Amino acid sequence: MSPGRSIDHEELSLEELRDLTARTNGFYARDYSLYLGWNNVRYIIETSLFQAKLLNRTLIIPSFVYARACEYDNAICADYTPMIDRTEATGIEFPEDQRAGFRMPISLMVNVTLLREAHPVILVSDYLRLHGLSSTLEKTDGSWDRDAYHSGAMVFEQDKSRAPSLYVIENAYYDPKGTNRVDVLPEDMKARGSWSPVGFNVDTGRIGAWGKEVPSSEIHDALWNALPEGQSVLDFDRVWSIIECLDEVGDIEDEAELEQLLRDYGWEILYTFQGALGMDLAKTVVEPVRQVAPRSTLRGFADEYADLDEDVLLLAGETHLERKPGSMRFTSTEASGNFQGMVLHQVHAIDKVHTLADKLHERMLRLTGRRLWMGSHMRRGDFIKEDWVIEHDPAQHVARVKEHLETGRDFLASRQEVRSYDIAGIKPDETQFTHQPPNPDDPFYVATDERDPDALKAIAAGGAVFLNDLLTIEDRQAFGWPLIVTDVRALVEQALLARSAYFYAHSMSSVAGGIVNMRAARGADPRTTLLD
Incomplete structure (x- = not known):
C-alpha cells in the first residue's frame, strides 16, 4: 500500500472491537519497554504483529508512547500533550537532563489502521473498554497488569463473573541458552527428528522433544565445534567452507545437495536477515540470509503456544535486544518473506x-x-x-x-x-x-x-x-x-x-x-x- 493513502486511526466502537477480535483465538499481549525510543518500540511491534498472526490472536499494543524532547521550551509542548517524568513513568533511572518526556498517543506514531490490514490489532485502551474497565488503569511503564486487566468480564459476556483467563510465557522460556527460537517446526522436519510435544518444563516452559538421536560423525562434530561461544547457529557460507574440508564428504554439486547432507546429519536450514556490519542493532530486513543450526536446538513458537485456549497470552519481559529482526529465525523463505513484507509495507508512519x-x-x-x-x-x-x-x-x-x-x-x-x-x-x-x-x-x-x-x-x-x-x-x-x-x-x-x-x-x-x-x-x- 502506498504510504500516501489517508487511513489515519479512528477509535473503534465496542461492536467493531468485538467483531475484530472475534476473528482470532484470543488476545496476544506484551510487556512493552516504553523507556526505549520509538524505533525500538517499533521493532517490538513489528515482532509482535508477526507473532500474533502466527498464533491467530488479536495483538494488543500500547495506547501511548513517550517522546523524549520538545523542539522548543518544554512548557510549549506541555500545552498540547502531558509532560511526564520518564523515571517515574517507566521505573528506569534516567539522567536528570533526560527525565522529562511527553506522552504521545500511539496513533500519532504509527498507522494503526494499516496495521489492522495485516492482522487484528487493538490498543490497551480498547481492551480495557471492551472489558468495562477504565482507561486510567493502563500502566505507565507499558507492562501488562496481570491483575487489574483481568478484573472485568468482556462487556458482551453473559456471565459477568467470567474474567479473562491468562497464560504467561515467562521471559526465560522464550529462547533459553542453547536453543534457537523459530516460528514453526514444519511437519517434514518433525518427522526427520521424530519430534513430539512433551508438556511443561519448569526451567524452559512448554517444549518438545527431538526423539531421533544424531550419531557422532566427522560432519556433525566439525559443525558443532565451530559454533561460536554462546551461540547455536552458523552462517551458511561458513558451513559450506567447513564441509568442503572434510574427508568424509565428497564433491558437493550444489546447495541443494549440501542442504540435504546437513539434514541427514541433524542440522536444519534457517532464514533470517543480515545485520548492518554484522550487528543486529539497526534491524534491517533488506538482505535475507541463510543460517544453519542443530535440529535439537530448535523450538517452534507456534508449536508450543498456538493450541492454548486462555483468553490472553502474555509474552513477559524484553525479547528484542541482541536478537535478529522478529526476535526469531524462520524455517521457510515464505515465513521470512511474510515478516519482511509486514515490516516494509504494514508498519508505517501516519x-x-x-x-x-x-x-x-x-x-x-x-x-x-x-x-x-x-x-x-x-x-x-x-x-x-x-x-x-x-x-x-x-x-x-x-x-x-x-x-x-x-x-x-x-x-x-x-x-x-x-x-x-x-x-x-x-x-x-x-x-x-x-x-x-x-x-x-x-x-x-x-x-x-x-x-x-x-x-x-x-x-x-x-x-x-x-x-x-x-x-x-x-x-x-x-x-x-x-x-x-x-x-x-x-x-x-x-x-x-x-x-x-x-x-x-x-x-x-x-x-x-x-x-x-x-x-x-x-x-x-x-x-x-x-x-x-
Missing part, C-alpha cells in the same frame, strides 16, 4: 508524515537546481556520551559525511541502470533518471539530534540543510502541534531521507535502520545506501 516528506523532498530538489539530492543521519547526542560516535568534533563529523556523500555522488553520476533490493513485489525506482546527478557543491540534508548551536553552525558550514531550513509556517499549521515534538520530527526526517538519492548513516542507529527499510520498500538501489 499519512501526514509522508505528505510532508513529499513536500520537503520537492524543496530539496529546488535547492539543488532539480538535481538529485543526498542526505545523512548524524546521531550525536547519546552516541557522544556513550562514545559510539565516529567523530566527536562536529566539523570532522560533517567532513566524514561529505566524504561518503562524494562517493555517492560519483556513483550516481556513473551508473547506467537502477536496481532494487531483491524483495518480492518491489520494482526499481526509475524516477531518479529524470534528474541529473548532484554537483560537488550542492547542499545535502542532515537529520541530527545535535542541539548545541555552535555544533549546528559547524555542520551547516559544511553545506548541510536541516529540517527547520525547509519547513514553512504553512507546513506547521497543516501538520499540527505534534511537529514540535522531536520524535515526530524524526519520523518526518526518516520519510524524507527515504526519498534521497543517496543515504549515509551509522550502523548502530535504529533510526538509520528504519530509513534503510523504507528505502527498500520504495525501490531504492541498494548501492545508494551506506551504513558504517
